[in-house]
Amino acid sequence: MSLTHEALTQALLRSYEAYYDIATVDDGTPLVATCDFHSTSERYVLTKKAKLWAAETNEYVFLFHLPQLTNEALVQCREQALSLGMEKIHPHSEHMYSHITAILLCGGTQPDALEQLKRYKKSANFKLSLHGWMEYRIAAVDLSTGEVTTNRKGKELSKSLGQVIDFERKRNLGEEKKSV
Numbered sequence: 001m002s003l004t005h006e007a008l009t010q011a012l013l014r015s016y017e018a019y020y021d022i023a024t025v026d027d028g029t030p031l032v033a034t035c036d037f038h039s040t041s042e043r044y045v046l047t048k049k050a051k052l053w054a055a056e057t058n059e060y061v062f063l064f065h066l067p068q069l070t071n072e073a074l075v076q077c078r079e080q081a082l083s084l085g086m087e088k089i090h091p092h093s094e095h096m097y098s099h100i101t102a103i104l105l106c107g108g109t110q111p112d113a114l115e116q117l118k119r120y121k122k123s124a125n126f127k128l129s130l131h132g133w134m135e136y137r138i139a140a141v142d143l144s145t146g147e148v149t150t151n152r153k154g155k156e157l158s159k160s161l162g163q164v165i166d167f168e169r170k171r172n173l174g175e176e177k178k179s180v
Contacts, residue, residue, distance in 0.1 A: 091126035
């Protein structure tokens with residue numbers, strides 16, 4: 001049973017809603033939602049004025065719907081997520097890292113586009129890493145098979161996306177049994 005763009009989008013947004021700021025997008029591009037996560041850790045001595053250290057981490061997730069993953073569509077979505085993500089990153093002395101994550105929900109995939117996705121890598125250091133760094137992660141989900149493909153930095157996405165896909169499939173099977 002294949003999943004729909006809408007069902008998987010809703011499942012992913014439910015999984016992000018507890019910790020991320022979610023915004024839906026309707027700008028005529030394949031981008032359908034953004035999810036922003038921000039975390040700051042700090043250590044003090046006696047009072048907050050005596051701060052020993054602070055570390056800020058961020059993740060910016062961009063969720064795309066594509067009827068078919070082609071090389072052209074991959075480049076368009078990849079560059080849109082990179083551009084929008086870099087606008088959100090504001091490096092400073094307490095910034096540790098930011099992840100820009102693109103998730104492409106595809107009705108089908110072309111093998112050469114998947115190979116291009118697997119090989120893609122992008123990162124940036126800010127002021128020789130003194131103001132942190134950025135890593136780009138990308139994953140494509142083929143909705144017809146449920147297969148998840150990622151670049152090297154996105155490997156950890158594969159497991160979490162797989163769990164959401166499995167949960168959504170089981171939920172859909174349960175609803176089908178109830179209706180019969």
